[in-house]
Every structure is written in structure tokens, then in C-alpha cells.
Amino acid sequence: MTRVLHHCHQTRSMRSLWLLHELELAFDLVVHPFGPDLYTPEYRSIHPLGRVPCLVDGDVTLFESGAIAEYLCETYARQGSLWRSPGSPDRAAWLQWLHYAETIAVHVANLTQQHIVIWEDAQRSPMVMKLEARRLAKALAVVEKALAGRDWMLPSGFSAVDTGIGYSVYAAQHFCDISSLPNIRAYLDRCALRPAFASALPPDDAPRLYARPFYAEPGKA
Ligand SMILES: N[C@@H](CCC(=O)N[C@@H](CS)C(=O)NCC(=O)O)C(=O)O
Structure with a gap:
């Protein structure tokens, strides 16, 4: 097949x-x-x-x-650990966080459009950029809270949810300073240790969509 x-x-x-x-x-x-x-x-x-x-x-x-x-x-994944089937204790949380990943990604997509896709400075909207960055920070704060005291998004451990949320926070960090979000930083470090995550990253010589942070870094103008 x-x-x-x-x-x-x-x-x-x-x-x-x-x-x-x-x-x-x-x-x-x-x-x-x-x-x-x-x-x-x-x-x-x-x-x-x-x-x-x-x-x-x-x-x-x-x-x-x-x-x-x-x-x-x-x-x-029927026999595996990535799914939470109907009736399992974490089923509702699995569904919620799997799709919450998209709530984060929509703000990332809007910021990608403003900072990267639109070439002409005059066509960018400072208001949209500010608003979306603020909404992204709020969406990340929810994840920061959910990760308190646990390694992965669900109490029962790593699941497909983390491939959704993990990607979203990986992309979001290019538009939002996560230095004050220790749970998210530790979570990203844990994601990076997974061989499957490393295999999903672009090869070193590939052109990158996110080659640098797109927010004012502390100490820089
Ligand atoms: N909700 C969809 C979004 C798909 C989507 O918009 N993907 C972006 C990349 S992150 C894309 O292909 N953009 C190209 C375009 O908008 O032309 C999903 O989660 O798959």
C-alpha cells in the first residue's frame, strides 16, 4: 500500500x-x-x-x-500509547488538546503571514501583528498552566496530542518570547529529545520558514 x-x-x-x-x-x-x-x-x-x-x-x-x-x-495506534480511545479516562482531554493545538497555530499562521509572507513593510499591519502576538501569548499561557507538574499534556503521558501542541509551541516560540514560560521551555526540551521529533525537523541545509525570532528580543532594539 x-x-x-x-x-x-x-x-x-x-x-x-x-x-x-x-x-x-x-x-x-x-x-x-x-x-x-x-x-x-x-x-x-x-x-x-x-x-x-x-x-x-x-x-x-x-x-x-x-x-x-x-x-x-x-x-x-490501537495497541499503542499515542491514542486515547473512546471511554478511556483521558479521552476528553486528548480531544481537547489535540484540537487546541490549532488555536495556537492560527495565531502563528497570522503572524507568519504578517512577518514573512507579506514582503512589503507598507502592507504589513502593526495593529494585527500586536493583536496576534498578544492573543498568541494568552494561548500559550494556557499550555504553560496545563503543563504544571507534568511532562506531557496528558496526565497519562506522551500521546499524539504532544505532536500537535508540541509543533504549535515549537513554531510559536519564533513569535513570542518564551523565556518566562519555564514549563513550555522544559516541554520543548523534552520534545527535542524524542528521535521522532528530530526526524520531523528540516535538514540543516534546507531553507527555513522560521530562521530567526520575529519579536523584539530582550536587550535588542
Ligand atoms: N487547519 C489546517 C491548516 C493547514 C494550513 O493552512 N497549512 C499551512 C502551513 S502551516 C499552509 O499550507 N499554508 C499554505 C497557504 O496558506 O497557502 C491543518 O491543521 O492542517
């Missing part, structure tokens, strides 16, 4: 890539450059908006990273 993940480095498809590695599934990876190259008729026949991630798993074609995570867990 053919299994293919369409991916752009450092984007939400990192969640699906990380999860595929955690599940130790065989797959082919198609890496697209982030940008207009995604809008080809060929790729749009797979993902109608020309976005990533998109997973082709035999006869199943799926976009939306949260749906991909649920599908992969239901289909392949």
Missing part, C-alpha cells in the same frame, strides 16, 4: 510527520517549498486549497492535521 505525506518544513505538516515517525510507519515524504509552488493543479487535485499537510494512505486522502492525527491513531 502506498502511503505519502505532503509536507513543507516547519509547517503544520510537521505534526503529521512527527506522528508517522512515532508510529514507526513506512511512508514516502514529498517536501514542497512553502509558497505558491503548492498551488499547482496537480497538487490541488489532492488538496483543494494547496496546503499542507496532506496524507495519502492507500485509498484514503486526508487533509487537516487534527483529522490526520485522529485517523492515524485510530487506524494504527
Whole structure:
């Protein structure tokens, strides 16, 4: 059976890539450059908006990273530790945090658009940038609180939720100073120690979407 993940480095498809590695599934990876190259008729026949991630798993074609995570867990993680099946004690929390990852990522996406996608300074909106950075900080504060006294988002330990939230905070740190968020910093360090997370990072020589922080760093103008 053919299994293919369409991916752009450092984007939400990192969640699906990380999860595929955690599940130790065989797959082919198609890496697209982030940008207009995604809008080809060929790729749009797979993902109608020309976005990533998109997973082709035999006869199943799926976009939306949260749906991909649920599908992969239901289909392949039944005996594993990544899923929380209906009826399990952490089921409601698993669903909530899996999808809360997108609440964070939407602010990251808006900030990516303002700081990176829009080239002309005059076309950027300082008001949108300020508002989105503030909303992102509030969304991260919720994660900081949830991580108090635990290593992973669920009391029962690492799960697919962490590939969703973990990616979101990894991307968010480029737009929000996390130095005053010790639980999130320790969480990111724990994520970085997972071989599957490391396998989802861009290779050293790949162009990066997030090559530097996009907020005023303490002590810098
Ligand atoms: N909610 C979707 C969002 C997908 C999405 O917007 N992906 C971005 C990358 S993070 C993308 O492909 N952007 C290209 C574009 O907007 O043209 C998901 O979680 O999969």
C-alpha cells in the first residue's frame, strides 16, 4: 500500500510527520517549498486549497492535521500509547488538546503571514501583528498552566496530542518570547529529545520558514 505525506518544513505538516515517525510507519515524504509552488493543479487535485499537510494512505486522502492525527491513531495506534480511545479516562482531554493545538497555530499562521509572507513593510499591519502576538501569548499561557507538574499534556503521558501542541509551541516560540514560560521551555526540551521529533525537523541545509525570532528580543532594539 502506498502511503505519502505532503509536507513543507516547519509547517503544520510537521505534526503529521512527527506522528508517522512515532508510529514507526513506512511512508514516502514529498517536501514542497512553502509558497505558491503548492498551488499547482496537480497538487490541488489532492488538496483543494494547496496546503499542507496532506496524507495519502492507500485509498484514503486526508487533509487537516487534527483529522490526520485522529485517523492515524485510530487506524494504527490501537495497541499503542499515542491514542486515547473512546471511554478511556483521558479521552476528553486528548480531544481537547489535540484540537487546541490549532488555536495556537492560527495565531502563528497570522503572524507568519504578517512577518514573512507579506514582503512589503507598507502592507504589513502593526495593529494585527500586536493583536496576534498578544492573543498568541494568552494561548500559550494556557499550555504553560496545563503543563504544571507534568511532562506531557496528558496526565497519562506522551500521546499524539504532544505532536500537535508540541509543533504549535515549537513554531510559536519564533513569535513570542518564551523565556518566562519555564514549563513550555522544559516541554520543548523534552520534545527535542524524542528521535521522532528530530526526524520531523528540516535538514540543516534546507531553507527555513522560521530562521530567526520575529519579536523584539530582550536587550535588542
Ligand atoms: N487547519 C489546517 C491548516 C493547514 C494550513 O493552512 N497549512 C499551512 C502551513 S502551516 C499552509 O499550507 N499554508 C499554505 C497557504 O496558506 O497557502 C491543518 O491543521 O492542517
